[in-house]
Amino acid sequence: MNVGVRAVKTPAEQALGAAFAAARAKLPGKGSVAALRESAFRRFDTQGLPHRRVEEWKYTDLRALMREAFPLAAPPNPATKAHAKDAGEIFAGIAARRLVFASGAFVPELSDLTPEPGLFVNSLADALAKGDTLVANIGKTFETDDTAVALNTALMCDGATIRVAAGTALKRPLHLVFAGGNEPTAAFVRSLVVIEKDARATLLESHDSGSAQVNAALELVVGDDARVDYVRTTQAQGLHIFSLMAAIGARAVFNGFSFNADAQLVRNQMFVRFAGEGSKGGIRGVSLLKGKEHVDTTLLIDHAKGHCESREQFKSVIDDEGHAVFQGKIVVQPHAQKTDAKMMTRALLLSDEAEADNKPELEIFADDVICGHGATASAPDKALKFYLMSRGIPEAEAEALLIQAFIGEVVEEISNDGIREALMFAALKWLGARG
Amino acid sequence: MTFLEVKNLHVEVEGKKILDGLTLSVEKGQVAAIMGPNGSGKSTLAYVLAGKDNYQVTGGDVLFNGQSILEMAPDERASKGIFLAFQYPVEVPGVATMTFLRTALNAQRKARGDAELSTPEFMKRVRDTASNLGIGQEMLRRAVNVGFSGGEKKRNEILQMAVLQPLLAVLDETDSGLDIDALRIVADGVNRLRSPDRSMVVITHYQRLLNYIVPDVVHVLAKGRVVKSGGKELALELEARGYTQFQGEAA
Numbered sequence: 001m002n003v004g005v006r007a008v009k010t011p012a013e014q015a016l017g018a019a020f021a022a023a024r025a026k027l028p029g030k031g032s033v034a035a036l037r038e039s040a041f042r043r044f045d046t047q048g049l050p051h052r053r054v055e056e057w058k059y060t061d062l063r064a065l066m067r068e069a070f071p072l073a074a075p076p077n078p079a080t081k082a083h084a085k086d087a088g089e090i091f092a093g094i095a096a097r098r099l100v101f102a103s104g105a106f107v108p109e110l111s112d113l114t115p116e117p118g119l120f121v122n123s124l125a126d127a128l129a130k131g132d133t134l135v136a137n138i139g140k141t142f143e144t145d146d147t148a149v150a151l152n153t154a155l156m157c158d159g160a161t162i163r164v165a166a167g168t169a170l171k172r173p174l175h176l177v178f179a180g181g182n183e184p185t186a187a188f189v190r191s192l193v194v195i196e197k198d199a200r201a202t203l204l205e206s207h208d209s210g211s212a213q214v215n216a217a218l219e220l221v222v223g224d225d226a227r228v229d230y231v232r233t234t235q236a237q238g239l240h241i242f243s244l245m246a247a248i249g250a251r252a253v254f255n256g257f258s259f260n261a262d263a264q265l266v267r268n269q270m271f272v273r274f275a276g277e278g279s280k281g282g283i284r285g286v287s288l289l290k291g292k293e294h295v296d297t298t299l300l301i302d303h304a305k306g307h308c309e310s311r312e313q314f315k316s317v318i319d320d321e322g323h324a325v326f327q328g329k330i331v332v333q334p335h336a337q338k339t340d341a342k343m344m345t346r347a348l349l350l351s352d353e354a355e356a357d358n359k360p361e362l363e364i365f366a367d368d369v370i371c372g373h374g375a376t377a378s379a380p381d382k383a384l385k386f387y388l389m390s391r392g393i394p395e396a397e398a399e400a401l402l403i404q405a406f407i408g409e410v411v412e413e414i415s416n417d418g419i420r421e422a423l424m425f426a427a428l429k430w431l432g433a434r435g
Numbered sequence: 436m437t438f439l440e441v442k443n444l445h446v447e448v449e450g451k452k453i454l455d456g457l458t459l460s461v462e463k464g465q466v467a468a469i470m471g472p473n474g475s476g477k478s479t480l481a482y483v484l485a486g487k488d489n490y491q492v493t494g495g496d497v498l499f500n501g502q503s504i505l506e507m508a509p510d511e512r513a514s515k516g517i518f519l520a521f522q523y524p525v526e527v528p529g530v531a532t533m534t535f536l537r538t539a540l541n542a543q544r545k546a547r548g549d550a551e552l553s554t555p556e557f558m559k560r561v562r563d564t565a566s567n568l569g570i571g572q573e574m575l576r577r578a579v580n581v582g583f584s585g586g587e588k589k590r591n592e593i594l595q596m597a598v599l600q601p602l603l604a605v606l607d608e609t610d611s612g613l614d615i616d617a618l619r620i621v622a623d624g625v626n627r628l629r630s631p632d633r634s635m636v637v638i639t640h641y642q643r644l645l646n647y648i649v650p651d652v653v654h655v656l657a658k659g660r661v662v663k664s665g666g667k668e669l670a671l672e673l674e675a676r677g678y679t680q681f682q683g684e685a686a
Contacts, residue, residue: 391539
């Protein structure tokens with residue numbers, strides 16, 4: 001174990017330290033926020049970038065993979081803003097309220113800020129500067145000593161702060177559009193979304209990171225009796241780290257979905273706590289990998305209260321030398337009786353070099369629960385392929401249909417027709433590009 | 436005119452000889468029954484005709500419409516008009532029956548240089564046949580064969596056959612696992628597809644199916660070759676006397 005400050009730092013670690021030293025005085029937020037940043041940075045400084053001997057990061061050795069740390073992005077220029085205008089096209093067919101961020105900074109002129117009763121939207125930079133009461137929630141949704149989250153807390157520049165007041169059902173989905181440019185810069189974005197008691201919201205979040213290094217985080221509070229449907233998509237040419245920290249109240253419904261395609265190096269970590277009784281949660285996702293892409297999905301589901309049902313379902317389709325990682329841990333706390341949790345992960349390997357690592361874990365401290373997990377990795381089923389071909393469907397098309405079906409099984413769980421179709425369309429586009 | 440000609444066919448599966456010089460001719464418009472005991476090579480013949488890949492042809496040839504099909508991929512054979520109704524139809528999760536039918540039909544039409552069928556024409560073709568087979572809209576929307584009963588799966592095979600309108604239909608033990616009512620529905624579906632332009636090879640272990648689908652000729656298969664051929668009365672004779680008479684002599 002490394003105790004205290006490590007003597008030898010990698011160039012990326014040194015650059016991150018220098019970036020924080022240079023930016024600390026200018027980063028938004030004073031007093032308690034500044035103290036939060038300082039303590040988060042110290043955690044990073046002590047632990048360093050996570051590496052393969054850190055169990056949670058075993059398959060994504062950031063110390064080795066992150067050769068350099070790009071400088072913090074400057075405020076977006078006209079070209080970056082022009083690029084951001086059309087970003088998030090995956091959800092172009094959905095009549096959503098767009099809130100646009102270019103190179104990590106909120107762009108009000110590209111965002112839809114028309115008022116809606118019960119909806120309060122602001123940028124994180126503004127909320128931090130003004131000391132908005134919502135800001136007090138930062139870091140409290142799901143406390144973790146994860147290094148990537150610590151780095152995010154230390155360097156967070158901007159993001160969205162959203163509150164949906166008790167009893168409000170939003171008329172349109174919210175769409176957080178994050179767009180990076182083609183410069184080697186880094187963005188640290190943090191969003192905070194609070195859906196109060198008995199409110200309903202659909203939240204979309206798309207990341208088109210370009211070649212930027214992105215460390216994005218979302219804290220999501222789902223109030224008692226609330227319902228939240230959340231879909232996040234990632235497209236990135238560089239390193240993209242995303243952390244979801246969610247707390248779900250009592251009798252609430254939360255459906256989360258991650259979709260990764262054309263994503264070079266992704267760490268997608270989700271920390272979800274069932275913090276009230278009688279809630280239902282679905283945490284699902286699909287990743288499509290080709291080339292040398294690496295997508296790591298790491299889940300920590302904490303059943304802190306009883307009588308909750310959770311379903312975790314993740315699928316990856318891996319071509320070429322792609323590498324998909326799934327680590328899923330379900331913890332059932334001592335008093336969380338009547339927990340019903342089922343986790344399933346499947347990988348479809350399209351080439352001999354494709355790699356999938358599946359690591360499901362259960363930690364159960366209550367005695368009256370139903371919990372299960374399963375994991376598979378296999379090539380497309382030959383019998384199925386022959387059946388389709390025997391009906392006249394050529395081999396490539398038969399395989400595409402089977403891949404579509406494989407993905408479709410998870411996507412089908414999304415209740416919104418438009419979102420479901422948007423993701424299937426994106427998946428078909430990926431399949432089409434495969435040729 | 437000879438439509439299907441199997442000439443001295445030798446087939447091995449994982450080094451084990453299954454078909455041992457099988458010779459068989461099926462005329463255009465003819466319904467030929469292939470009967471035989473378990474292990475005689477009936478299903479192997481069906482799979483070899485459809486082009487399944489783990490069957491190794493070590494000798495002989497199969498001509499369809501005068502053309503050898505052995506080098507053709509399964510989809511190419513299908514486009515030429517060969518259809519296999521599977522003994523155990525597989526479940527295809529996530530692919531709706533309607534999508535599957537349309538994809539298959541259009542792929543075949545494209546391979547033959549025909550235009551895609553218009554949506555109304557396609558819908559009409561599916562609906563008419565489906566209702567005759569007792570297949571409702573709900574089943575058509577469901578994923579292919581997923582959660583279908585044995586009888587539903589067999590009816591779905593006949594539906595596919597009716598929509599694709601093959602020139603040669605090979606029915607592999609279509610009667611297996613069916614009760615008498617389901618058998619009648621499936622047989623009626625097959626009989627509606629009988630035509631002077633369409634040949635059928637009906638593979639069965641039992642004579643029962645042939646009460647409903649009356650064959651023009653019956654061939655008896657034992658130890659990988661045809662050991663006797665005759666009219667439909669041959670099936671009745673087999674039912675009365677069993678297959679033991681052939682199992683010895685082909686050895």
